[in-house]
Amino acid sequence: MASKPWRDVNAIYQIYPRSFQDSDGDGVGDLRGVIQRLDYIKGQKHSLGIDAIWFSPIFASPMADMGYDVSDYCAIDPLFGTLDDFKQLLEKAHALDMNVMLDFVPNHTSDQHPWFIESRSSKHNPKKDYYVWRDAKPDGSLPNNWLSIFGGPAWEWDDERKQYYLHTFLKEQPDLNWDNPMVRDEMKRVLRFWMDLGVDGIRADAVRWISKDPQFRDNPKNKNWHDLDAPNQFGSQIHKYSRFWKNLFPYLREMTDILAEYHNRIIIFEDYPDDNYSTKEQYLGFYNVNPSIGMPFNFEGLWTEFYADGFRRFVTEFQGMLDPELHRPVYCFSNHDQPRIASRMGGEEQARLVALMQLTLPGLPTVYYGDEIGMPNTPVAPDQIRDLSAFSSGDFAVSRDPERTPMQWQRGQHAGFSDTQPWLPIGPSLAKHNVETQSHEPDSMLSLYRRLLKLRAKHEILRRGTYEAFGEIESDIFVYSRWLDDQHVFVALNFSATVQEVTLPHLGRILCCTHPVDYPDIDEQGMVRLRPFEGVLVECQEHSLR
Ligand code: NOJ
Numbered sequence: 151m152a153s154k155p156w157r158d159v160n161a162i163y164q165i166y167p168r169s170f171q172d173s174d175g176d177g178v179g180d181l182r183g184v185i186q187r188l189d190y191i192k193g194q195k196h197s198l199g200i201d202a203i204w205f206s207p208i209f210a211s212p213m214a215d216m217g218y219d220v221s222d223y224c225a226i227d228p229l230f231g232t233l234d235d236f237k238q239l240l241e242k243a244h245a246l247d248m249n250v251m252l253d254f255v256p257n258h259t260s261d262q263h264p265w266f267i268e269s270r271s272s273k274h275n276p277k278k279d280y281y282v283w284r285d286a287k288p289d290g291s292l293p294n295n296w297l298s299i300f301g302g303p304a305w306e307w308d309d310e311r312k313q314y315y316l317h318t319f320l321k322e323q324p325d326l327n328w329d330n331p332m333v334r335d336e337m338k339r340v341l342r343f344w345m346d347l348g349v350d351g352i353r354a355d356a357v358r359w360i361s362k363d364p365q366f367r368d369n370p371k372n373k374n375w376h377d378l379d380a381p382n383q384f385g386s387q388i389h390k391y392s393r394f395w396k397n398l399f400p401y402l403r404e405m406t407d408i409l410a411e412y413h414n415r416i417i418i419f420e421d422y423p424d425d426n427y428s429t430k431e432q433y434l435g436f437y438n439v440n441p442s443i444g445m446p447f448n449f450e451g452l453w454t455e456f457y458a459d460g461f462r463r464f465v466t467e468f469q470g471m472l473d474p475e476l477h478r479p480v481y482c483f484s485n486h487d488q489p490r491i492a493s494r495m496g497g498e499e500q501a502r503l504v505a506l507m508q509l510t511l512p513g514l515p516t517v518y519y520g521d522e523i524g525m526p527n528t529p530v531a532p533d534q535i536r537d538l539s540a541f542s543s544g545d546f547a548v549s550r551d552p553e554r555t556p557m558q559w560q561r562g563q564h565a566g567f568s569d570t571q572p573w574l575p576i577g578p579s580l581a582k583h584n585v586e587t588q589s590h591e592p593d594s595m596l597s598l599y600r601r602l603l604k605l606r607a608k609h610e611i612l613r614r615g616t617y618e619a620f621g622e623i624e625s626d627i628f629v630y631s632r633w634l635d636d637q638h639v640f641v642a643l644n645f646s647a648t649v650q651e652v653t654l655p656h657l658g659r660i661l662c663c664t665h666p667v668d669y670p671d672i673d674e675q676g677m678v679r680l681r682p683f684e685g686v687l688v689e690c691q692e693h694s695l696r
Pocket residue numbers: 215218255319355356420486487
């Protein structure tokens with residue numbers, strides 16, 4: 151079954167596989183569970199109506215970092231099912247005209263991966279250079295000052311091999327040595343394995359770490375760091391030598407070259423801004439690898455505070471860097487590493503505005519499961535914490551569990567997610583935040599997402615139209631328009647808690663509003679009174695959309 155051309159895909163739905171649907175009663179989500187729920191995502195009259203899904207890692211893993219510690223890149227972890235389950239899922243998704251993406255973790259493996267077990271066994275074995283090994287300094291101290299994102303030094307002593315190995319994340323996640331061509335060949339084989347199976351795309355994890363200074367120089371101090379008592383001192387350095395080194399883009403190019411052997415495949419690179427480079431240099435660096443196949447996430451919406459100017463500025467600057475014909479933006483406002491939108495932005499009304507904004511901006515947006523029903527962060531008590539990074543960094547507050555809790559399908563015990571106690575708790579607001587209840591409410595968050603996704607699927611202008619912001623800086627309203635040939639739509643978003651009047655540049659008709667049952671009026675002068683946190687998508691009257 152052919153996959154959907156990526157240019158027609160309205161958005162990507164991120165599934166955190168442990169938390170979507172449990173089918174075998176072990177309290178952890180699995181692939182058969184996803185299969186059962188596919189028609190929630192697409193295919194039925196009341197589906198969400200989204201054209202692609204991506205899974206956080208489903209590969210064999212000891213789960214120290216919940217699957218981002220892979221012990222076999224070409225096997226499905228038994229917790230999630232079998233390769234046959236995955237093939238079935240892929241087939242069913244394709245039959246629904248839905249694309250499937252996997253999460254590829256190139257920077258590190260699990261310390262239980264056979265490559266690492268062999269590599270650590272001695273200084274003389276065929277895989278001795280698969281990882282980043284270094285001797286202790288003559289006085290026995292660490293090879294350099296590099297730090298792990300998850301707390302403490304990035305080096306761990308290995309008593310078997312009598313050397314240190316590098317781990318940018320947990321000590322259970324040793325960094326692969328990408329400067330070794332054998333490692334790159336292994337990783338290419340992995341990519342081909344999944345591409346041959348018909349997977350449509352890849353989300354590539356933590357890629358900026360795959361190229362490091364070959365001299366392993368000490369990172370300089372971050373002079374702006376004053377939080378000397380913080381349990382995790384990762385921010386005390388500028389990570390100049392430990393990431394984003396000269397071979398990063400050539401190595402990514404080797405990945406896109408593999409995907410280029412196939413038809414209609416894409417790769418989305420995970421990248422957070424790096425102090426050493428201008429934002430533009432970074433974004434374009436990633437796009438220039440191979441713009442028709444590879445693109446970086448834009449994560450700025452993950453930390454921009456909820457005010458009009460913040461969003462106007464970053465979106466407008468970013469759009470200004472891009473060639474609309476060549477570069478596809480991937481706006482991500484939420485994922486499994488960050489607090490949920492409804493909690494971060496201040497509440498449900500604000501989350502609705504963010505949804506309307508994200509799904510009317512250009513490109514290929516990603517929607518994190520559960521955000522479409524407005525799930526807030528779920529409180530997770532210290533003794534229920536499962537995210538090991540909360541322990542290694544010494545700060546429970548950084549636990550990512552609250553945004554990883556089970557999908558809430560219906561009221562009642564275990565929320566329809568499982569028939570047993572789930573691996574993380576169900577949120578206390580289940581009565582409101584569940585799919586079943588919201589499916590019947592025309593004004594629910596779910597109804598808003600469905601409406602927006604339907605429009606985005608139907609109207610190419612929302613996916614591919616040009617972007618232009620206008621209106622005054624420092625106003626509480628963020629207004630932009632989109633053009634495609636003779637079609638024209640505009641979007642006005644009120645970021646304030648008060649009523650705001652905005653005059654639209656053209657007369658038009660509202661196609662969607664943050665409350666899909668109750669649209670504001672537009673008067674003859676094109677003036678709309680936007681209620682607190684209200685947003686509207688308006689089509690220009692002279693060029694109404696078909
Ligand atoms: C980024 C992933 O999103 C995160 O969940 C993970 O812990 C790190 N990369 C390490 O793989």
